[in-house]
Amino acid sequence: MSGLAGRDLLFGGLGADTLLGGAGEDILFYGTTVLDGNRAALDELSTFWSRKDKALTFNARTAQLIAGTGSVPTFTTTNIHDDTDVDIFTGGADRDWYFAKLTDPKDQFDTLAEDVRS
Numbered sequence: 282m283s284g285l286a287g288r289d290l291l292f293g294g295l296g297a298d299t300l301l302g303g304a305g306e307d308i309l310f311y312g313t314t315v316l317d318g319n320r321a322a323l324d325e326l327s328t329f330w331s332r333k334d335k336a337l338t339f340n341a342r343t344a345q346l347i348a349g350t351g352s353v354p355t356f357t358t359t360n361i362h363d364d365t366d367v368d369i370f371t372g373g374a375d376r377d378w379y380f381a382k383l384t385d386p387k388d389q390f391d392t393l394a395e396d397v398r399s
């Protein structure tokens with residue numbers, strides 16, 4: 282699964298996935314989320330993550346998503362789930378946000394200026 286230039290949301294889902302963010306600040310998810318199948322919340326998330334307001338820096342956006350915004354559920358392990366398969370993440374250019382498994386067998390990812398959570 283590949284993103285292009287711009288801020289992408291890449292959902293690995295079940296199974297071992299290879300996610301390529303490409304340029305732009307992307308969010309890469311290792312497994313399933315409560316957002317899956319919730320079109321309205323996904324659209325809201327996509328719109329929020331794409332916002333270019335100066336005050337909404339990468340850190341401000343990630344903090345707001347962890348806290349929850351609008352109808353987008355909090356970005357916590359309650360809502361974002363590991364699928365236990367080993368996923369391969371390449372965020373590409375710009376800072377990216379990974380939801381990855383950090384215990385063996387770990388997901389594999391590049392770590393250039395990335396923000397990795399599990």
Ligand SMILES: [Ca+2]
Pocket residue numbers: 284285286287288289302303304305306307
């Ligand atoms: Ca991208």
Ligand SMILES: [Ca+2]
Pocket residue numbers: 293294295296297298311312364366368
């Ligand atoms: Ca996966």
Ligand SMILES: [Ca+2]
Pocket residue numbers: 302303304305306307372373374375376377
């Ligand atoms: Ca990227």
